[in-house]
Each structure stands twice: as structure tokens, then as C-alpha cells.
Amino acid sequence: MVQKPGRYTGGELNQIVKNWDATETRVALVFPEIYDLGMSNLGLAILYDQLNQRHDTLAERAFCPWSDMENAMRAAAIPLYSLETKHPLADFDIIGFSLPYETLFTNTLNALDLAGIPLFSAERTTQHPLIIAGGHATFNPEPMHAFIDAFVIGEGEEVIHEIVDTYQEWRRSAAPRPELLEALANLWGVYVPAFYEAHYHPDGTFSHLTKQLEAAPLPVTKRIVPQLPPPVTRFIVPYINTVHNRVPIEIMRGCTRGCRFCHAGMVTRPVRERSVEEVVTAIEGALAQTGFEEVGLLSLSSSDYTHVVDLVRAISERFTGQHLTISLPSLRIETVSVDLMDALKDGRRAGFTLAPEAATEKMREIINKPVSTPQLLDTAREIYSRGWTTIKLYFMIGHPSETINDVQAIADLCKAVLAEGRKVLGNRAKVHAGVSTFVPKPHTPFQWVSCDTVENIRAKQDLLKRQLRGKGLKLNWNNPEETMLEAWLSRGDRRLAQVIYQAWMNGAKFDAWHEHFNFQAWWEAFTALGLDPAFYTHRQRPIDETFPWEHISTTIRKKFLTEDYLWSQAGDTRVDCRNQCFACGILPTFAEIRREHPGKAWGCPEVKSRRKGDKSNTILIEQVAVLD
Amino acid sequence: MTNQIRLRITFSKTEAMRYTSHLDLHRTWERTFRRAGLPLAYSQGYNPRPKIILACALPLGITSLGEILDVWLEKGMPISEVLSALQSTLPPGVTIYHLEQVGLQEAALPTQITAAEYAAEILESVIDLDNRLAILLSEDHLNRERRGRGYDLRPLIENLSRLPDTAAGCQRLSMRLSAREGATGRPEEVLDALGISSHSVSLTRTKLILK
Numbered sequence: 001m002v003q004k005p006g007r008y009t010g011g012e013l014n015q016i017v018k019n020w021d022a023t024e025t026r027v028a029l030v031f032p033e034i035y036d037l038g039m040s041n042l043g044l045a046i047l048y049d050q051l052n053q054r055h056d057t058l059a060e061r062a063f064c065p066w067s068d069m070e071n072a073m074r075a076a077a078i079p080l081y082s083l084e085t086k087h088p089l090a091d092f093d094i095i096g097f098s099l100p101y102e103t104l105f106t107n108t109l110n111a112l113d114l115a116g117i118p119l120f121s122a123e124r125t126t127q128h129p130l131i132i133a134g135g136h137a138t139f140n141p142e143p144m145h146a147f148i149d150a151f152v153i154g155e156g157e158e159v160i161h162e163i164v165d166t167y168q169e170w171r172r173s174a175a176p177r178p179e180l181l182e183a184l185a186n187l188w189g190v191y192v193p194a195f196y197e198a199h200y201h202p203d204g205t206f207s208h209l210t211k212q213l214e215a216a217p218l219p220v221t222k223r224i225v226p227q228l229p230p231p232v233t234r235f236i237v238p239y240i241n242t243v244h245n246r247v248p249i250e251i252m253r254g255c256t257r258g259c260r261f262c263h264a265g266m267v268t269r270p271v272r273e274r275s276v277e278e279v280v281t282a283i284e285g286a287l288a289q290t291g292f293e294e295v296g297l298l299s300l301s302s303s304d305y306t307h308v309v310d311l312v313r314a315i316s317e318r319f320t321g322q323h324l325t326i327s328l329p330s331l332r333i334e335t336v337s338v339d340l341m342d343a344l345k346d347g348r349r350a351g352f353t354l355a356p357e358a359a360t361e362k363m364r365e366i367i368n369k370p371v372s373t374p375q376l377l378d379t380a381r382e383i384y385s386r387g388w389t390t391i392k393l394y395f396m397i398g399h400p401s402e403t404i405n406d407v408q409a410i411a412d413l414c415k416a417v418l419a420e421g422r423k424v425l426g427n428r429a430k431v432h433a434g435v436s437t438f439v440p441k442p443h444t445p446f447q448w449v450s451c452d453t454v455e456n457i458r459a460k461q462d463l464l465k466r467q468l469r470g471k472g473l474k475l476n477w478n479n480p481e482e483t484m485l486e487a488w489l490s491r492g493d494r495r496l497a498q499v500i501y502q503a504w505m506n507g508a509k510f511d512a513w514h515e516h517f518n519f520q521a522w523w524e525a526f527t528a529l530g531l532d533p534a535f536y537t538h539r540q541r542p543i544d545e546t547f548p549w550e551h552i553s554t555t556i557r558k559k560f561l562t563e564d565y566l567w568s569q570a571g572d573t574r575v576d577c578r579n580q581c582f583a584c585g586i587l588p589t590f591a592e593i594r595r596e597h598p599g600k601a602w603g604c605p606e607v608k609s610r611r612k613g614d615k616s617n618t619i620l621i622e623q624v625a626v627l628d
Numbered sequence: 629m630t631n632q633i634r635l636r637i638t639f640s641k642t643e644a645m646r647y648t649s650h651l652d653l654h655r656t657w658e659r660t661f662r663r664a665g666l667p668l669a670y671s672q673g674y675n676p677r678p679k680i681i682l683a684c685a686l687p688l689g690i691t692s693l694g695e696i697l698d699v700w701l702e703k704g705m706p707i708s709e710v711l712s713a714l715q716s717t718l719p720p721g722v723t724i725y726h727l728e729q730v731g732l733q734e735a736a737l738p739t740q741i742t743a744a745e746y747a748a749e750i751l752e753s754v755i756d757l758d759n760r761l762a763i764l765l766s767e768d769h770l771n772r773e774r775r776g777r778g779y780d781l782r783p784l785i786e787n788l789s790r791l792p793d794t795a796a797g798c799q800r801l802s803m804r805l806s807a808r809e810g811a812t813g814r815p816e817e818v819l820d821a822l823g824i825s826s827h828s829v830s831l832t833r834t835k836l837i838l839k
Contacts, residue, residue, distance in 0.1 A: 005650055013720060237659060291658070
């Protein structure tokens with residue numbers, strides 16, 4: 001028998017099974033990882049909910065089988081199937097892949113292969129499903145351009161309906177497949193790579209993109225929803241344990257902090273919030289339908305949610321005594337955060353997480369996450385004194401202009417925090433340091449920066465391993481070779497598609513799994529194609545370089561990113577943009593939408609009219625342009 | 629504490645639920661009670677756990693028509709109310725056959741179990757089945773190894789006999805195996821001792837025997 005057969009059965013509480021034959025359009029939603037991880041993905045749950053609300057559409061789930069099941073399926077010639085009705089994926093009209101991170105790329109190829117569907121978009125015909133993909137990794141879609149027919153750039157809640165409508169019209173018209181792709185390319189937020197050709201300079205750097213279809217948009221602007229739709233409450237309750245086995249409720253989307261390393265913080269702008277009432281009602285609804293004992297309140301920065309104090313109060317009033325664990329991740333390093341967590345007290349006081357990301361004030365200024373060290377230590381003391389025994393500290397190494405002294409400072413800071421704990425708790429106090437390696441991401445102010453070399457990373461990790469041992473200290477780190485893979489794939493151009501294909505042919509899959517990660521497969525793929533991996537990772541890019549992802553517009557202007565990058569080199573920080581609009585590009589692009597959705601739900605200033613406003617908090621489009 | 633009641637539920641574990649492990653089944657029941665809005669009692673202490681005790685772990689993949697659990701509620705309420713609240717929120721694969729109140733002071737449920745009965749439907753006919761049964765039952769010892777430990781299977785077999793074939797002509801066996809702490813017979817082991825692959829058998833636990 002295979003391990004955990006419960007991954008492959010479907011049939012869980014709250015799954016939605018529709019009449020296959022009586023439903024016009026059938027969509028398979030694939031999270032190309034094992035069930036245990038995929039079932040924890042909120043994006044998948046949102047699209048499942050959205051699509052199944054339509055009477056003319058059904059959405060079913062599929063995940064990658066773990067190797068034991070894959071071997072059994074291949075041996076028995078069983079194609080990859082959906083969990084709800086066990087239909088082979090090839091029988092669906094549309095297959096949507098969720099790609100929140102790059103290490104899912106080979107799994108996507110493997111899933112298509114297991115489904116018996118040609119991997120390359122160009123090889124697929126009208127008889128094959130339409131293959132679409134979305135998620136944060138598709139803000140640089142180029143490495144996967146050869147395999148995906150159409151990418152969704154940005155938020156999917158509305159555009160997924162337009163895609164289904166477009167598909168249905170095309171099916172009724174019986175037109176050839178290119179007409180479907182053409183119609184899709186005209187939807188806001190959809191990128192059809194086949195309609196563009198990439199050109200490179202003799203030195204290998206990216207030059208420009210030319211259109212193969214006059215009507216294709218250039219750039220392709222990301223999709224946003226003006227207002228967050230009502231949260232999903234009818235979550236599927238797995239029969240087996242999954243990574244996050246809980247109710248996830250997004251309280252806020254976007255972030256105004258502007259940490260320069262943070263991809264999510266840049267691509268999910270603008271900030272949009274849900275009301276306390278909406279969140280609390282959603283929790284009640286979800287608990288009644290699932291019985292989950294844990295709720296995760298999700299956002300990129302909980303402390304910045306305007307009503308966080310009210311929310312915490314409302315939740316503790318409404319749910320006290322129900323043995324409910326509430327997690328409120330991503331809190332700022334300040335004592336107020338400890339008050340918030342205290343109010344959500346759940347009995348369990350296992351670990352309190354803080355993410356200073358860097359250990360010196362100077363480095364925190366470079367990355368624009370300014371926190372003073374005394375403030376961090378004050379917060380730590382407060383955490384220990386309220387009964388938490390463990391503080392988890394998240395750092396990154398490999399920040400731009402980092403020296404070995406900055407790494408030494410990580411060890412010193414961890415010990416300083418532990419010393420605070422010992423004052424309160426004695427030897428019971430613990431510090432767990434999670435030290436990952438910085439990867440410069442597209443669309444961020446650090447997109448020009450070179451990634452640290454494997455040798456450097458190893459030297460820095462060795463220092464930390466030597467220093468962070470002994471009672472009360474624990475260290476986690478990433479394999480530097482896995483970091484390289486993440487860097488190649490996130491910063492890649494179209495030429496990477498062949499590398500991904502070759503690596504998959506060489507056996508690469510489940511790249512995010514230590515036991516499966518196959519560096520050799522990737523290295524050989526680069527070699528076979530005559531590409532130098534270091535070109536993608538270890539090259540400080542000139543300030544005027546054109547990036548292969550620039551045709552994908554997050555609406556944050558390159559000028560803004562350039563300026564912010566130069567500011568970081570000068571040690572200048574930017575304040576929370578709720579205090580001052582820096583005209584990153586969001587508001588000028590979406591001024592019309594903002595005008596139609598006034599009020600506090602957006603983090604950006606209001607846009608009331610094109611004429612002079614009279615309220616001080618009203619910023620005019622003209623003013624925004626001036627600031628730029 | 630004083631108002632707590634203790635209930636005993638006999639239920640099925642079928643369909644996809646048969647791949648739910650002991651630990652996950654425990655969680656499934658906790659969630660069922662939470663959905664039903666019933667006042668589940670929790671243990672005291674640092675890490676409160678719901679007071680639900682499953683009688684006897686079932687090997688993954690085997691369906692059951694006779695699982696038993698004990699559960700404590702914070703306050704007394706009519707059995708019929710509990711039952712109807714649960715019925716409306718049961719997950720697929722679970723049916724409640726019986727619900728009764730039992731004494732708070734009764735011994736822990738797992739210690740009350742003495743044996744388990746299984747029905748095995750053999751999908752690929754075994755011509756000399758009667759002969760194999762006779763040979764196995766005539767043995768005084770059946771020394772076997774499981775997970776690197778030797779043990780004697782024979783004393784754990786309380787009963788092993790044929791049931792009438794199914795309408796489709798499948799052979800069937802009935803087994804009653806010891807299910808005491810430290811002396812639990814596994815039906816796949818019995819099948820293996822008979823030279824029958826458990827992959828070609830559909831196994832169902834039909835009953836748990838209490839003292």
C-alpha cells in the first residue's frame with residue numbers, strides 16, 4: 001500500500017461534486033505539490049469556491065502524487081485524476097495551476113505528463129484542455145512561458161470568471177484554438193506568451209519583446225479586485241493531517257511597509273482591508289461548517305491592519321472558552337504585539353515569532369525594515385515575561401553589501417535575546433533562529449542585486465552553526481544549492497524554459513523537498529543548453545538593464561524601484577506609505593477604481609475628483625503626478 | 629466536572645474514511661462535535677485535549693461497521709438531542725449505529741475491549757481454502773515476525789471459520805481475534821498465514837467485543 005492513501009481518495013466533508021455530464025465547463029484546479037501542502041493553500045480554496053458558485057461550471061481538485069503513488073500510477077497506466085469525480089485531467093476543459101513559488105515548476109511538467117497532456121503549449125490542439133497558471137511566481141512568467149497557454153497576472157477572483165466566459169464563447173463558436181488565446185489575451189490581467197517574442201543582446205542580456213499579434217497588450221497589467229470579496233467559509237475538511245489544518249481568513253491584502261527584499265509586499269499592492277465584522281462573521285461561519293480548532297488571520301503585516309486591536313478584542317469576546325487557537329502572524333517588533341497575542345491567549349505559549357530579517361540597525365535600514373535593537377530587546381523581554389518560553393527569530397543572510405560582521409551580529413543578537421529570556425525564565429528560555437538566504441526577486445527594489453555565492457553562503461552558515469549552539473539555542477538554515485535554484489528560476493528569462501524541461505527529463509521534481517532535490521539534474525540541464533547559471537544569479541545588474549519580466553506590470557514604476565534601490569545604497573529609509581504617498585504607481589494606474597471605492601478600505605489616499613479637493617487627506621491625481 | 633456526562637458511540641468507518649489514521653480519526657470526531665455545537669469536555673492542563681477515547685486502533689485501509697468511542701460532554705443533555713446534532717454534521721464515511729450514556733466511573737474503554745471480529749471477502753477464489761483453515765487451526769503455535777519482533781499468532785485467533793459465499797460467489801471468512809493490550813491479532817497476519825494476499829481481500833471489522 002502507498003503511504004497516506006487518504007491523499008488520493010477525495011470524498012472529504014464540504015467537497016463539491018457536480019453532475020459532470022450536465023455541466024458545461026469543467027475546470028481542474030491543480031496545486032502541483034502533494035495533497036498535504038496543496039490543501040493548505042488559500043488561493044486554491046478561493047478559486048474552487050468562486051468557480052463552483054457558477055451553475056454552468058464545476059471545479060475539482062488535483063495534486064501531485066508522492067513518488068510511491070506516482071510509480072504505482074505509471075505502472076498501472078492510471079492518468080492523473082481529479083479527487084472529486086476521478087476524471088482524468090485530460091477530460092477537463094481548463095486546467096489551472098497554482099504557482100505561488102518557483103520550486104513547483106518541474107512538478108507542473110510532471111503533472112501534465114502524468115495527465116498525458118503535451119507539455120509544450122505549441123504542441124497542444126483544440127482537443128486538449130486550456131492550461132492556465134497564476135500565483136506569485138507568475139509575476140515573472142517567462143521561465144514557464146513554453147508550457148502555459150495563458151497566465152493570470154495578479155488576483156484571480158474576478159478574472160477567472162472572465163476566462164470561463166471567454167472559453168464558453170469560444171467553444172460555442174467552434175473557432176480554432178488561436179482565437180481562444182487571442183480573446184484571452186485581451187482580458188485585463190491575462191498574459192498569453194505565444195503572442196510575444198523575446199530578443200537578446202549579443203552578451204546574453206535581455207533586449208526587448210516584440211508582439212506577434214497586434215492586439216496583444218504590452219505591457220500586461222496585473223489584475224486587482226477593487227474590494228476583497230466575502231471570505232470563503234466552506235473549507236474542505238481533510239481526513240488526514242495537512243500542513244495548515246485550519247480556517248484561513250485573509251484580513252488584509254497588500255502591504256504599505258516597503259521592505260525592499262519583499263516580493264509579496266510589492267506585487268500585492270494596494271492595501272485593501274476587510275472589516276472586523278466581516279472577519280468575525282466569516283470565522284463563525286467557517287467554524288460552524290468545518291469544526292476546525294484553529295484560525296489563521298492572514299496578512300503580510302497584521303500590525304498594520306487598521307482595526308487590529310478591535311479585531312483581537314472582538315475575537316476574544318466572541319470565541320473565549322471554545323478551545324480555539326488563533327494565529328496572528330507577521331506582527332511588528334513592538335510591545336503592542338505582545339498585548340495582541342496575550343489577548344488571543346489560547347493556553348499554548350509555545351513560540352512567539354519575530355522577523356527582524358537583519359541583525360544590525362544599519363542593515364535593517366538598507367532593507368527598509370527599520371527597528372532599533374533596544375526596541376527588539378524590550379519586545380523580547382515582554383514576550384518572555386508574559387509566559388512564552390521560546391522566541392523564534394527570522395533572519396536572512398546574503399543581503400546586499402552584507403559583511404561577515406553583519407552575520408556575526410545575528411549570532412550576537414540571538415544571544416542577547418536569550419539573555420533577556422534567562423533574566424525572566426532562567427534556563428527555560430529558548431531562542432530558535434531561522435536563517436534563510438536572500439534571493440533578489442523581480443519587481444522589487446533589489447532586483448538589480450547579485451545573489452550571494454554558494455561558497456559565501458556556506459561560510460556564513462558555518463559561522464552561525466559554530467556560534468548558535470548550546471543550551472536554549474537552535475538554528476535552522478537552507479541548503480544553499482536550493483537557494484540557487486530559487487534564484488535561477490525567479491530571475492530567469494525565456495531560455496530557462498528549456499532548462500526546466502531538461503532538468504525534469506533528468507529527473508528533477510519535488511524540488512522543494514530535501515530528499516528529492518537534485519542539483520545535478522539542474523546543473524546538467526544548464527550545461528546541456530550552454531547557459532551559465534551564474535549569469536542569472538551572480539551578476540550585479542547595471543542600473544539601466546532591461547529585465548526580461550518588465551512587460552509584466554505590477555504597476556509599480558521602474559523609476560520608483562530604481563530610486564528606492566539607490567536610497568538603500570545611501571542608507572535612506574522610506575516610511576510607511578500610509579503616512580506619505582510615494583507615488584509608486586499604484587494610484588495613478590488605478591485612480592478610477594479608487595475613486596469608485598472611496599473610504600478607508602484601501603491603504604492608498606482617496607481620489608475624489610480631478611478638480612481640487614478640500615479635505616487634507618484627499619490626494620489629487622495631479623499631486624500624485626507631481627510627486628512622481 | 630460534576631455535570632459531565634460520558635457517552636458511548638458505536639459507528640462505522642467506511643469509504644475514504646478507512647484511510648484515516650487513528651490520530652486523524654480522533655481529530656475528525658473532535659471537529660464533528662465542534663460543528664454540532666455540542667459542549668465537548670476538554671482535559672485540564674497546559675495543553676487541553678478533547679476527552680474522546682477510541683476503543684481500539686483499526687489498521688489503515690480496513691473498513692469497520694463496529695467502531696466504538698467514549699466522549700465526555702461538559703453538561704448533561706438528552707441523548708436524542710446529541711444524536712440529532714451529530715447526525716447533521718457527520719463526515720462522509722461515518723454512520724452512528726448506537727449512542728448510549730455510560731457511567732463516569734467505568735473503566736477506560738480500551739481496557740474493556742477483549743476481542744475484535746472481522747469479515748474477509750476473498751476476491752480471488754482459493755480452491756483449498758477449507759484445507760488451509762484446517763491445517764492452520766490444527767497448529768499449536770504460529771510463530772511469526774512483525775516489525776522485527778517475533779510473536780505467536782495462534783493464541784490470538786479465538787475463532788476462524790467460513791461464512792457462506794456472497795451472491796457473486798466470493799468466499800468469505802469470519803475471524804475473531806484477541807484485542808487485549810499487548811495481545812492484538814491482526815487480520816492481515818491471519819490471511820498471510822493462510823497464504824492469502826491481503827491485497828486480494830476486502831476486510832471489514834464487524835464488531836468489537838467488550839468484557
